[in-house]
Structure formats: C-alpha cells, structure tokens
Amino acid sequence: MADETNKRTLPTTGWAVLGLLSFGEELSGYDLKKRSDLSLRFFFSSPSFSQIYSELRRLEKAGYATSRRISHDTGTRDKRVYRITGEGLAAVREWARQAPVDPPVLKHGPMLRLWLGHLLEPAQMREVLLRQRDFAEDMRLRAAADAEADAAQDGPAGAYPAVTLKWAERYYASERDLAAAMLDDIDELGGPGPDQSIRWPS
Numbered sequence: 001m002a003d004e005t006n007k008r009t010l011p012t013t014g015w016a017v018l019g020l021l022s023f024g025e026e027l028s029g030y031d032l033k034k035r036s037d038l039s040l041r042f043f044f045s046s047p048s049f050s051q052i053y054s055e056l057r058r059l060e061k062a063g064y065a066t067s068r069r070i071s072h073d074t075g076t077r078d079k080r081v082y083r084i085t086g087e088g089l090a091a092v093r094e095w096a097r098q099a100p101v102d103p104p105v106l107k108h109g110p111m112l113r114l115w116l117g118h119l120l121e122p123a124q125m126r127e128v129l130l131r132q133r134d135f136a137e138d139m140r141l142r143a144a145a146d147a148e149a150d151a152a153q154d155g156p157a158g159a160y161p162a163v164t165l166k167w168a169e170r171y172y173a174s175e176r177d178l179a180a181a182m183l184d185d186i187d188e189l190g191g192p193g194p195d196q197s198i199r200w201p202s
Contacts, residue, residue, distance in 0.1 A: 042168035064088030133179035140172035
C-alpha cells in the first residue's frame with residue numbers, strides 16, 4: 001500500500017501530468033509531452049521529458065497510474081503507455097476541487113530589463129519590447145489555432161481545454177497590446193541613454 005502522505009504531497013507538475021491522463025486515453029511519455037506543449041505551456045509550463053517520466057514513476061508508485069508495454073509489428077521500438085487508475089481519477093478530482101487557489105507568480109523578463117532601462121540605450125529598450133510584442137502575438141496565434149482544434153473534440157471534457165486556450169489567446173493579446181503601449185511610454189520619456197554617472201558601492 002502506497003504511503004498516504006506521499007500521495008497527498010505530489011508536486012503541482014505531478015497533478016498536471018495526472019490531469020493529462022484524466023481525459024481517459026492511454027498515453028506514452030511522448031504523447032504527454034506533445035499534449036502539454038499544446039495546452040499547459042500557455043498558462044502553466046510544459047514539463048520536460050525527464051520531468052514527465054519522473055512524475056509517471058511517482059504516479060505509478062502512488063497507485064494513481066498503471067502502465068504497459070506495447071509491441072510493434074513494424075520493427076520499431078516498443079513503447080510504454082500509461083493510464084489513470086480509478087484511485088488516480090478520484091485523487092486529481094479532489095485536488096482540482098480543493099487545492100488552494102494561489103495567485104500566479106509573475107516573472108516577466110522583459111519588464112525586468114525595462115526596469116533597468118537606465119542602463120540601456122533607448123534602441124535596446126525598444127528591441128526588448130518589440131521582441132515581447134512579436135512573441136506575444138505568436139503565442140496568441142498558436143493558442144487560437146490549438147483552441148480551434150480542441151473545440152472540434154466531442155464531449156464536455158474536451159470543451160474545457162478549448163476554453164482555457166481561449167483565455168490564453170486573450171492573455172497574449174493583452175501582452176501584445178501592453179508591449180505596444182510600453183513602446184509609446186518609453187518614446188514619451190525620451191532623455192539620454194545609460195547614466196554613466198552611476199557609481200556602485202565597492
């Protein structure tokens with residue numbers, strides 16, 4: 001019998017991987033990585049292959065998932081596929097219903113760079129914001145395309161990832177527009193480039 005304390009202390013990434021299995025399909029580690037890249041990366045993070053396989057081992061040990069090896073007649077390498085157990089489904093349902101709703105932690109690299117704008121040339125600050133604007137627009141387009149693909153799935157379970165991707169589409173549209181507005185803001189600031197008079201304590 002798996003330790004009950006260990007079951008209840010899965011890292012958030014573990015719950016995310018279990019959540020990917022909760023849609024009922026039997027998936028390989030590669031499949032899980034592909035699914036996470038099409039959904040989780042827009043609002044959480046897409047775990048690496050090593051993280052996915054580490055969490056799958058943890059989930060099997062907890063009794064939340066089972067696996068089996070599939071042989072191919074084509075001569076390609078066998079693969080291991082994973083399926084959620086009834087206990088795992090109950091656990092991820094309980095986690096989704098009762099886990100504390102923690103506020104998101106924002107680590108915004110472009111804004112950190114802009115915060116240090118007194119150390120940059122105006123052209124460098126503009127480049128940071130232009131890259132952020134273009135990145136956000138690219139992510140918006142990707143989220144929109146994935147939302148359209150998910151909306152084609154049947155059943156209520158498939159509808160919720162599509163709604164989440166619509167949120168991602170709106171989020172990245174706002175990031176794009178904020179970057180464009182910040183470009184106007186720094187244009188209004190004008191002024192010189194880096195402050196060469198700064199002297200740091202020795």
